Amino acid sequence: MASIAEKGGGVFEGIKLLLCENPLPPLAEAVVAAQAETPRSNYYTEPFSAPLRDFIAESVNVPPRLVHINAGSELILRQIFQRIGQRVHLLTPTYPLFPEIAGQYSETRLRPEKDFVFDLDDLLIPDGTTLVVIVNPNNPNGGVYDMSPLAGLLARHRQTYFLVDEAFIGLAGESVAHLVPKHSNLLVTRTLSKAHSLAGFRVGYAILPQDWAEDLNTHNDAYPLARPSQAAALATLQHEDKILQRAVKLRGWTEDLATQIRSLGVRAFASQTYFFLADFTPHRADDIAQRLRERGIYIKPLNDPALGSGFMRVTTALPEDNARVVLALREVL
Structure with missing residues (x-):
């Protein structure tokens, strides 16, 4: 696989x-925070990692009810694909998990002769597509997209969901998470494994339309993170x-x-x-x-x-x- x-x-x-x-x-602040919480690991965290969820919501400027937290973003991505990944459109090359878990997929190729640069205004989406995936910055080439065409794509393809995977947004690129409250077909996923150096703590989250966030919260563990992981995540995000x-x-x-x-x-x-x-x-x-x-x-x-x-x-x-x-x-x- x-x-x-x-x-x-x-x-x-x-x-x-x-x-x-x-x-x-990890930041020294994250290590200290995780160490401080370790002796309290006989207790669960707050349901749905509420302190971390609230901090993320405030940082992104969305209501907390639109934030879903889980033990790594891959769990979230797999569940999104299980729900709407029947016919996926990818901009390739891309994160290898996506073609693996898609029911079937079409692709727009990023060309080496153009240094893998692509204008989203030129994106053609096949009829019947259930999910379009945009990775920004893109993995594996590390380039960023101009995301200004996204609002138009969302409006023109209201029956199609758009997933923007912002796994590396802490390094470069323009986030679109703040647009989620305005568009019912926009899903944004993030991880603290990359720019934030917390891969071993397993912390991922998504900014989602309310029905999506409620669905994922309902069908996942209400206590998704270990106490040290939650503490490390909060301490890191407080030192962006x-x-x-x-x-x-x-x-x-x-x-x-x-x-x-x-x-x-x-x-x-x-x-x-x-x-x-x-x-x-x-x-x-x-x-x-x-x-x-x-x-x-x-x-x-x-x-x-x-x-x-x-x-x-x-x-x-x-x-x-x-x-x-x-x-x-x-x-x-």
Whole structure:
């Protein structure tokens, strides 16, 4: 399964670049908050993680009743697809979970010859589509969309739901979560696993029309998060200024890594996140991945037949680890 491969790594000891994990640890404030709550883990949290839900609602400027919280955004995404994922339209390449869990899907291809840039004004949606998925910033290339055409798309396709997955919105891009109260066919999902460095705490949430939020709250655990997870999430979101500062640092490391990889004759595409696509053609990405793994670096080929065998998503590590990656690539290539 693609989603399992996306998560892989397990007990691998070395530099892991395949998961889009943030190389920076959680904020110190998050660690302290989680530690403080751990002795109280014999108690449940408030129903529906109310303190966190209320804080998110205020931050996004939506009513709390439109917020659904769960143990990671993948749970939320799977349930959305179970309900309306019969005929999905994707902008590809995309997060590999989506084609895996869609009943059937059509696609609009993002083209490497256009640096994976696409104007949503040009998006054509097939008749009968139940769900359109827009990932912003997009995974795996790290580009962002101009979201200004979205309101028009929502109005023209009132019978079609639009899911905007903002997993990486803490790094770049224009959020559309504030539009949810105005559009009954707009769903927005987010995670604290990426920009906020809380992957191991498993915190995801969605901004949804009221009937959707009530449905998901009704059909999920009323206590979705462990107490340390909820505390870490609140402490992190209360220091969003530090997350933004870290995002600048991460993008700098990413561009430095991309520049060094380009110096090896590899095409590395522009990104506004901490990962980017690289085309190693005429080399095969799976061969390179295997040889890097032998050198203590875990990365995986993109395996997108439409792009060819040379493509790989590269995630920044810490600068000293990036130097090891470049050295290993120089040997391999």
